[in-house]
Amino acid sequence: MFFADPPGALYQLEQWFETFRAVDDSLGLVIVLQDSRTARAVRAAAPDLKVLVLARPSTFEAVVERGAPRLVLYVNHNPANFTVLRLAGLVHVSLLHGDSDKAVSASNQLKGYDYAFVAGQAAVDRIGRELVGYDAEVRCLVVGRPQVDAQRTTALSSEVVPREVSGDGPITVLYAPTWEGAQPSVCYGSVVSHGEALVRALLDDGGFHVVYRPHPLTGARAPEHAAADRSIREIVQRAGAPHRTDAGVNLGVSFAAADVLISDVSGVAVDWLATGRPQLMTVPHDPKVRLHETPLRAAVPGLTADDAASAGDAIRSLVADGAWRSEQTGLRGYYLGDVSPGAATRRFVEACVTVVADREQARAARSPVSNRQNAPHGA
Numbered sequence: 015m016f017f018a019d020p021p022g023a024l025y026q027l028e029q030w031f032e033t034f035r036a037v038d039d040s041l042g043l044v045i046v047l048q049d050s051r052t053a054r055a056v057r058a059a060a061p062d063l064k065v066l067v068l069a070r071p072s073t074f075e076a077v078v079e080r081g082a083p084r085l086v087l088y089v090n091h092n093p094a095n096f097t098v099l100r101l102a103g104l105v106h107v108s109l110l111h112g113d114s115d116k117a118v119s120a121s122n123q124l125k126g127y128d129y130a131f132v133a134g135q136a137a138v139d140r141i142g143r144e145l146v147g148y149d150a151e152v153r154c155l156v157v158g159r160p161q162v163d164a165q166r167t168t169a170l171s172s173e174v175v176p177r178e179v180s181g182d183g184p185i186t187v188l189y190a191p192t193w194e195g196a197q198p199s200v201c202y203g204s205v206v207s208h209g210e211a212l213v214r215a216l217l218d219d220g221g222f223h224v225v226y227r228p229h230p231l232t233g234a235r236a237p238e239h240a241a242a243d244r245s246i247r248e249i250v251q252r253a254g255a256p257h258r259t260d261a262g263v264n265l266g267v268s269f270a271a272a273d274v275l276i277s278d279v280s281g282v283a284v285d286w287l288a289t290g291r292p293q294l295m296t297v298p299h300d301p302k303v304r305l306h307e308t309p310l311r312a313a314v315p316g317l318t319a320d321d322a323a324s325a326g327d328a329i330r331s332l333v334a335d336g337a338w339r340s341e342q343t344g345l346r347g348y349y350l351g352d353v354s355p356g357a358a359t360r361r362f363v364e365a366c367v368t369v370v371a372d373r374e375q376a377r378a379a380r381s382p383v384s385n386r387q388n389a390p391h392g393a
Contacts, residue, residue: 015087018048018094021055025230026089026111029265031060032167033160036359037366038063044083046074048094071097078104084370091123099126105373107366112281113137113159113349115308116192117200120144124153129369131362133159133284136309136349157365158351158358162288165266166355185329186223186256187216188272191296192280193229194236199304202279204319205232205242207299211322212276213246217253219326226250227260227268229280274329276317283310287346288353292338294328310349313341 015034017027027045037043044064047053053067068074078101085105088095099106106127113119113133120141124130125148132138132154142150189212194203204212205228216222226246233240250257260268265285275293277283286293287310297316298305315332317325332338346353352361 015043015045015089016095016098017045017052017089018092019052019090020049021052022231022234023090024052024055024059027056028059029111029161029164030089030109031063032164033359033362034060034063036160036363040363041085041366046077074098075101084373085366088127091118091121096126105129105369107131107369113284114281115140115279115284115306115310116195116202116281117144117304117306118195124148128153128373130154131157131365133157133358134347134349134351136345140308155365155369156351157362158353159285159288160358160362161265161285162350162353163356163359165264165269165285165288167266184221184223185333186225186271186273187329188225188227188260188268188275188277189213189216190227190268190275190277190280190282191229191232192278192282193231193234194239196235198300198302201236201300201303202298203229203232203239204278204296204298205246206236206238207319208296208317208322209242209246210249211319212317212325213249215323215325217249217257222326222329224250224253224257225260225268225271226258227263227265227282230262274333276325276329279305279311283314284349287342287349290339290343290346292332293342294325294332309345313338313345 019026034043034045044066045056046066046068047056048067048069050067053065056063056065068077074097083104085107086098087107087109089109089111108124108127108130110119119137122145124141124145130141130153134156138150138154138156141148141154191204191209192202195201213224213226216224228243232243247259250259269286269289273291275286275291276296277286277293278296283293283295293314294317295311295314297318299319315328317328321328351358
């Protein structure tokens with residue numbers, strides 16, 4: 015498992031720890047990092063996983079030659095990945111750190127990897143539609159979303175058990191916006207356009223408990239997003255319990271506490287499908303944002319910036335209608351694959367075995383000995 019980022023991006027790796035444990039139990043796995051600060055954080059969070067810090071490409075190559083690994087996994091598209099991708103003797107698999115209808119989920123960078131392990135057929139269709147010259151049906155392997163297993167385990171161990179949403183009594187709303195993205199075209203984050211008005215409206219209403227879960231990178235690129243995040247945190251803090259901010263909290267804990275989700279176009283919106291509970295999705299305010307019409311966006315009611323102040327009415331209408339049940343249930347398998355307990359984790363490990371076996375079989379078929387045996391007479 016190769017990860018070159020500093021600790022600020024650790025959230026991309028942390029969500030895979032449970033899956034990596036399953037891989038390690040079956041096949042053996044080591045996490046290779048380039049930043050010693052990240053290594054300290056990983057060792058503290060997951061002391062049972064093996065960690066190496068290899069800052070130089072030459073050192074990594076020496077370790078590969080000595081240890082003979084066969085498969086490398088990646089959870090992002092850091093340019094440093096190419097120092098490892100150049101090694102043709104290994105199988106390179108992109109995992110990314112979530113599945114969503116964001117443009118980055120169908121990045122042309124996927125062509126640099128041998129395979130992409132994806133959650134569901136939605137990803138295969140999205141990638142096949144967006145990437146010219148890429149055979150998504152062959153190079154994308156549907157493994158499900160192993161994180162759903164970890165989220166379910168966390169939710170079951172949580173002190174808060176979500177009830178059937180009826181509209182009677184306070185409704186707990188999880189507002190989980192994404193960050194502003196690296197470019198304006200992928201600025202799906204809503205903290206500036208929706209956040210403060212949305213949270214104030216829900217708190218003033220009196221019929222909602224608010225859980226605010228900001229993205230770890232909120233404000234990393236745009237100061238106005240950092241300012242909006244601070245403002246929302248302060249509003250929630252002043253409101254007091256039972257309202258709260260879930261920063262740095264396991265996603266399963268946030269999910270367990272919530273009856274309804276309000277999120278942006280993001281992986282959180284997709285993961286939420288496994289809960290079987292209703293959600294609203296914000297509509298990006300900036301016209302420069304690259305936004306596709308997708309099955310999930312078509313099924314989930316949209317919330318514009320102008321609608322933020324009346325979000326309470328939208329939530330009550332959604333809960334009372336109940337049409338979301340059939341619409342979102344039908345999308346669960348399409349986006350997340352098999353969500354039955356343990357299924358995705360097992361399929362992930364099986365996929366690791368499969369791609370390595372396929373590569374070794376292909377290399378054996380192309381070996382000089384095999385080629386001489388198969389060559390026509392006189393060749």
